Amino acid sequence: MRIHPIDNVEVRLTDGHKYAACDIPNGSPVIKYGFPIGHATADIRTGEHVHTHNCKTNLSGVIEYTYAPNLRPLPPPPARSQFQGFVRSNGDVGIRNDVWIINTVGCVNKTAQRIAARTGALCFPHPFGCSQLGDDHRMTQTILRGLVRHPNAGGVLVLGLGCENNNIPAFQAVLEEWDPDRVKFLNVQEVADEVQEGIRLVAELRRYADGFVRQTVPLSKLRVGLKCGGSDGLSGITANPLVGRFSDLCIASGGTTVLTEVPEMFGAEQLLMERCESRAVFDKTVSLINGFKAYFTRHGQVIYENPSPGNKAGGITTLEEKSLGCIQKGGTAAVTDVLDYGDPAVKPGLNLLNGPGNDMVAVTNLAASGVHMILFTTGRGTPLGGPVPTIKLSTNSALAAQKPHWIDFDAGVIAGGASLPNLADSLFDFCLSVAEGLSCKNEQNGYQEISILKDGVTL
Numbered sequence: 001m002r003i004h005p006i007d008n009v010e011v012r013l014t015d016g017h018k019y020a021a022c023d024i025p026n027g028s029p030v031i032k033y034g035f036p037i038g039h040a041t042a043d044i045r046t047g048e049h050v051h052t053h054n055c056k057t058n059l060s061g062v063i064e065y066t067y068a069p070n071l072r073p074l075p076p077p078p079a080r081s082q083f084q085g086f087v088r089s090n091g092d093v094g095i096r097n098d099v100w101i102i103n104t105v106g107c108v109n110k111t112a113q114r115i116a117a118r119t120g121a122l123c124f125p126h127p128f129g130c131s132q133l134g135d136d137h138r139m140t141q142t143i144l145r146g147l148v149r150h151p152n153a154g155g156v157l158v159l160g161l162g163c164e165n166n167n168i169p170a171f172q173a174v175l176e177e178w179d180p181d182r183v184k185f186l187n188v189q190e191v192a193d194e195v196q197e198g199i200r201l202v203a204e205l206r207r208y209a210d211g212f213v214r215q216t217v218p219l220s221k222l223r224v225g226l227k228c229g230g231s232d233g234l235s236g237i238t239a240n241p242l243v244g245r246f247s248d249l250c251i252a253s254g255g256t257t258v259l260t261e262v263p264e265m266f267g268a269e270q271l272l273m274e275r276c277e278s279r280a281v282f283d284k285t286v287s288l289i290n291g292f293k294a295y296f297t298r299h300g301q302v303i304y305e306n307p308s309p310g311n312k313a314g315g316i317t318t319l320e321e322k323s324l325g326c327i328q329k330g331g332t333a334a335v336t337d338v339l340d341y342g343d344p345a346v347k348p349g350l351n352l353l354n355g356p357g358n359d360m361v362a363v364t365n366l367a368a369s370g371v372h373m374i375l376f377t378t379g380r381g382t383p384l385g386g387p388v389p390t391i392k393l394s395t396n397s398a399l400a401a402q403k404p405h406w407i408d409f410d411a412g413v414i415a416g417g418a419s420l421p422n423l424a425d426s427l428f429d430f431c432l433s434v435a436e437g438l439s440c441k442n443e444q445n446g447y448q449e450i451s452i453l454k455d456g457v458t459l
Contacts, residue, residue: 001415003237004034009050013415016233016315016379016396018050030055030317033236035268037321050317057318059267059304062293067282070274072332075245077219077252078428084214084436085221086154089179093221094151095372095435097212098122099205100387101157101198102148104171105129105164108188112159115198119206121157124387124450130164131459141166141174142342143452146368148175148183149344152388154209155182157201162189181208214436220254222435223345225366225374225388226329227260229359232314232379232395236325239377239395239411244331245424246375246431247350251333256348258339258371259330261357262292266304267320268327272352277334284338288354295455310380329377341453345369359384360451367450373434381406385442387450389434392441393427408441 002010002021008031009018018032024044029036042054085093101112101123109125116123124147128140144166148156160168168185172178184201188194226243228235247257265272269289276282296303304319316322336349342365345351355365363386366374373388379395381403394400397412409430414420434440442448 001237003032006034007031011233011237011315013234018233018315018317020044020046020048020050022046024050029058032321033324035320035324037324038318051315052312052317055317057267057304057320059320061303062290065270065273065286067276067279068274069276069282071277071334072275074252074333075248078249078425080432081219081253082216083219083222083432085217086151086212087215087217088151088212089182092151093217094154095389095437096152097154097209098152099155099157099202099209100124100147100150100153101159101202102144103129104144104158104160104166104168107161107164108159111188111194111198114195115157115159115202118195118199119202121202122387122448124448126450126452128452128454129166132165133457133459136454136456136458137165139341139455140452141171143364143368143450144171145174146342146344146370147387147450148178150367150370150387152372154212155202155205156184157198157205158183158185159198160185160187162187218254219250220348222250222253222255223258223371224250224255224431225258225260225363225369225371227359227362227366227374228264228326228329228377229382230310230314230378230380231316231322231325232311233316234395234412234415235314235316235377235379236328237395238414239379239393240325240328242411242414242420242424242427243329243375243377243393245420246331246427247329248331248333249424249428251331251349254348256345256351257330257333258345258351258353258366258369259327260353260355260362260365261326262288262354263296264319264323264326264357265289266293266323267318268323272327272330272335275333275335275350277336277349281335281338285335285352288338288352292354314379329375339369341365342368345371356453358451360386360449361453363390364450364452373431375431377411383442383445383447384449385440385445385447387448389440390442391431391434405445406441
């Protein structure tokens with residue numbers, strides 16, 4: 001399959017790998033998606049396999065960017081304009097009504113798990129909250145704050161030890177305000193039986209949460225995270241464009257989508273920059289990209305590191321190839337805002353979220369930004385899930401057939417000729433069913449975990 005008329009490689013749909021559509025002389029650009037994805041490091045003859053042995057990235061260093069907007073119209077919004085959600089006391093809307101246990105420090109992970117096992121509450125163990133300094137400490141607090149505020153939780157028990165850096169009074173200062181009926185606090189050092197006290201508080205929170213019932217809300221309230229992991233050569237042909245079409249439909253309905261994984265924008269960032277709705281958003285996007293490049297440099301790492309072994313096995317050769325496929329999850333809509341790590345998404349449209357591509361960190365980051373669910377495309381397969389419904393879309397049908405207990409939606413049928421617009425309508429309907437209570441595979445399997453970015457010194 002040749003994706004774009006000017007491509008000089010074709011993708012074999014059976015395995016996602018690239019093959020030369022014509023002779024490609026040594027040093028010449030290798031073109032896929034209509035853009036260079038690297039250059040030939042040897043003469044490549046028509047029909048030969050094009051991969052890491054004869055193709056290398058063109059990327060190096062920091063780039064100067066120019067704002068040249070090229071905004072495109074959105075598709076018509078879908079006919080359906082509402083869904084059934086839980087309207088919270090502050091006016092926000094949730095798609096789940098669970099009780100969450102958020103611990104301020106890793107020392108009480110097991111306590112949280114014991115309370116959760118006895119009550120049906122959800123808990124999210126992590127190793128942080130103490131002995132952290134500076135930005136690491138603030139990042140932990142920011143992510144946990146986003147989870148406490150998340151509207152999918154009808155009630156939240158904040159569980160602390162009592163002597164940690166991120167102790168409950170310190171964390172309350174970061175929260176700033178909370179509804180005392182919805183959020184309860186427990187320092188386990190202050191009570192005789194912390195598990196029984198936790199069970200009692202969760203029961204109070206459950207009674208409060210049960211006061212909410214689903215009611216009709218506009219689609220403009222929906223926020224969806226966009227993520228990929230374990231990509232293959234079909235990711236940019238099937239699942240990622242499908243998610244991009246969903247993103248456009250969601251935004252056309254007044255909703256919000258959030259795209260993260262900044263390193264997987266490298267090499268395709270200028271296509272996002274030309275979609276920035278204003279010069280101010282463009283400037284924030286430039287800072288986002290250059291800031292993450294500085295993060296690599298600060299740690300002595302190569303900015304344009306090649307994709308992971310799994311990506312390479314799936315046919316991805318260079319970072320720009322992965323990025324050109326990755327950003328397709330953002331569709332064609334205008335970029336309306338740029339968020340820092342853990343910031344809440346408050347502006348409708350496509351938001352770019354600062355953060356790494358690591359699957360668990362990115363899923364947690366998206367959840368903390370307030371997305372109700374995450375569309376997660378994968379060509380290699382993964383069982384992971386975050387605190388919010390994590391919808392797994394397979395880029396190839398073989399994966400969907402092999403791992404039906406992981407995969408929620410098979411996008412691989414596009415490679416077999418299925419209509420992308422029609423499948424996008426089906427995906428949209430599926431996502432609204434999830435918003436109204438249909439459980440995803442990660443929820444059914446109990447895979448709801450978090451991981452927080454760490455960048456500094458631990459005492």
